[in-house]
Every structure is written in structure tokens, then in C-alpha cells.
Amino acid sequence: MGEQGEPELCDWRGTMISDKSELYSLVPDSSVIHASDPKFDGQRLIVACGDEHMRLLVEVYRRRPFIEADQ
Numbered sequence: 001m002g003e004q005g006e007p008e009l010c011d012w013r014g015t016m017i018s019d020k021s022e023l024y025s026l027v028p029d030s031s032v033i034h035a036s037d038p039k040f041d042g043q044r045l046i047v048a049c050g051d052e053h054m055r056l057l058v059e060v061y062r063r064r065p066f067i068e069a070d071q
Helices: 051-063
Strands: 023-028 043-048
Touching: 023 051, 043 051
Parallel strands: none
Antiparallel strands: 023 043
């Protein structure tokens, strides 16, 4: 469930997960800048409704190029 107890949405299908079976994972994503903690920059939290959708999502992010920030 989300922060306020609302059902999560599966990032693969976009459907509600109302049975508390959601899975979470951090994946590399160079476009992410965390709002309050820079140690989480470059990481995206994804949500899936099951193992298969999580595997597919992780694979999509694994294949994306990761562009290091310019200093």
C-alpha cells in the first residue's frame, strides 16, 4: 500500500494492486534526483504486481543507458 494506505499501481500494467501483493525494487535511472537525500540520486523505486512484472521492469531499466552526472 502507498503512504496513505491507497493501493499501489503496477509500473508494468498500470493497474491497481489492492491485495497487498506489491513488490518493490530500486533500479538505476540517471534521470532521478531525490528530493531530500542525494544518496538516492540515480535510483528509481519501481512497483510491480508480481514476480514476472518485476522481472520485466528490471530488465527494461537494466538495458537503459545510465548517464553519469557532470561534476
